[in-house]
Amino acid sequence: MFGALLLMTMKVYKFGGASVKDATAVKNVHQIVAREKGRLVVVISAMGSCTNLLETLVRAYHDQNDKKWAILKDFKDYHMAIIEGLFGEKGMPQGVYELFNELEHKIKTRPSYDYNFEYDQIIGYGELVSTRIVSDYLNAVGHANLWIDIRESLKTNDTYRDAKVDWEWSDELIKENFNFSDTNLYITQGFMGSTTTNQTTTLGREGSDFTAAIIGSILEVESVSIWKDVPGIMSADPKKMKDTVQISELSYKEAVEMTHSGAKVIHPKTMQPLHNKGIPLLVKSFVSPDDPGTVIHKIDHKIELPPIFILKENQVLITLSAKDFSIISINDIDRVVNFLISKLIKVTLLQLSAIDLNIVTDATALDLEEVFGELSEHYQIRYNTGLTLVTIRHYTEDVLDWMVKEKDIYLEQHSRLTARMLIKE
Numbered sequence: 001m002f003g004a005l006l007l008m009t010m011k012v013y014k015f016g017g018a019s020v021k022d023a024t025a026v027k028n029v030h031q032i033v034a035r036e037k038g039r040l041v042v043v044i045s046a047m048g049s050c051t052n053l054l055e056t057l058v059r060a061y062h063d064q065n066d067k068k069w070a071i072l073k074d075f076k077d078y079h080m081a082i083i084e085g086l087f088g089e090k091g092m093p094q095g096v097y098e099l100f101n102e103l104e105h106k107i108k109t110r111p112s113y114d115y116n117f118e119y120d121q122i123i124g125y126g127e128l129v130s131t132r133i134v135s136d137y138l139n140a141v142g143h144a145n146l147w148i149d150i151r152e153s154l155k156t157n158d159t160y161r162d163a164k165v166d167w168e169w170s171d172e173l174i175k176e177n178f179n180f181s182d183t184n185l186y187i188t189q190g191f192m193g194s195t196t197t198n199q200t201t202t203l204g205r206e207g208s209d210f211t212a213a214i215i216g217s218i219l220e221v222e223s224v225s226i227w228k229d230v231p232g233i234m235s236a237d238p239k240k241m242k243d244t245v246q247i248s249e250l251s252y253k254e255a256v257e258m259t260h261s262g263a264k265v266i267h268p269k270t271m272q273p274l275h276n277k278g279i280p281l282l283v284k285s286f287v288s289p290d291d292p293g294t295v296i297h298k299i300d301h302k303i304e305l306p307p308i309f310i311l312k313e314n315q316v317l318i319t320l321s322a323k324d325f326s327i328i329s330i331n332d333i334d335r336v337v338n339f340l341i342s343k344l345i346k347v348t349l350l351q352l353s354a355i356d357l358n359i360v361t362d363a364t365a366l367d368l369e370e371v372f373g374e375l376s377e378h379y380q381i382r383y384n385t386g387l388t389l390v391t392i393r394h395y396t397e398d399v400l401d402w403m404v405k406e407k408d409i410y411l412e413q414h415s416r417l418t419a420r421m422l423i424k425e
């Protein structure tokens with residue numbers, strides 16, 4: 001008995017929205033979880049694209065717009081259809097019913113002025129409802145598990161929508177709450193945490209991968225697996241390029257570079273905690289769980305990688321030049337970068353020539369007029385929108401030649417391993 005206990009593995013699985021988007025998908029999650037014989041923590045996101053739907057709810061609630069009721073109804077109906085597919089007509093889990101009520105009660109109240117705070121109080125209902133459904137379903141089909149409210153274990157500061165993890169405190173609580181004393185399977189939410197005063201926070205969109213890595217690194221598990229609708233990490237997005245190949249292994253560093261450049265397979269923050277503890281990260285297909293997928297781990301030897309293409313769309317190129325034709329100096333960079341930081345604008349790429357300072361940034365949440373208003377005090381501004389930043393890791397001369405022939409290039413930057421090109425979409 002004691003021997004068996006020692007041999008028992010401990011792992012973390014993470015399932016994203018696509019893997020729980022309908023009743024069939026949830027049944028598939030059960031199949032995958034059932035294959036695991038050891039101890040397991042399952043981290044789950046909101047079902048389908050519920051987080052996007054809840055973002056519209058937050059907006060309507062904050063604007064005190066009556067559309068909020070219709071959105072709430074959509075949110076409930078979507079889950080009710082899944083519940084029916086899993087439990088039949090009379091099977092409404094009590095926990096889900098309570099969460100619906102809580103959310104309804106919340107949107108009846110008057111919102112505070114703090115949009116980011118209100119966002120976090122609402123957005124996590126996607127995760128709460130989804131984990132309740134999966135946990136109850138697994139219990140109903142005989143796969144005993146415990147549902148854990150991650151907010152009691154994952155503590156953060158109060159930067160709403162982009163909360164920073166309190167590692168020391170979370171370490172203590174996660175070890176205490178995920179202790180496997182009376183179960184081998186915990187089901188919990190990704191993306192969410194809470195402050196010292198127990199207000200709900202979130203780690204940023206797509207943050208569930210990071211949650212899996214936080215729990216995995218604190219519990220020092222054998223591996224963390226992220227289950228996706230793709231076979232693993234590919235050399236490019238197969239929807240956008242042909243001749244893509246699957247990559248069987250990557251170093252943590254390579255994976256950080258790729259995801260930071262815009263590869264959406266995993267959240268860029270996921271690697272650091274796992275790297276620090278040397279825990280492998282597996283990216284696997286929930287459609288064909290027997291396939292090996294991609295493993296991200298410590299690699300000491302040199303491995304041959306094909307050119308890897310990563311696209312970051314909807315970028316804007318802003319070119320600043322001094323009004324009096326003076327040379328761009330370090331003080332200009334300092335001023336511009338500090339201004340962008342103060343506006344929480346993340347720079348994708350920076351390049352300077354004698355008289356131009358080129359900044360590439362994500363246009364998605366950018367108020368160009370506001371940015372230009374302030375910068376035009378000091379600089380002449382030119383800009384182009386609708387651009388895509390193509391990052392090519394491990395580029396070859398052939399690949400670059402081909403790119404240059406095919407595309408209109410607005411800006412180029414090369415380092416030993418990486419070429420970046422800004423092209424028209």
Ligand code: ASP
Nearest residue numbers: 045051191205206207208
């Ligand atoms: N549901 C959240 C989102 O869509 C978190 C996640 O999926 O990782 O952003």
Ligand code: MG
Nearest residue numbers: 017045046051
């Ligand atoms: Mg999601």
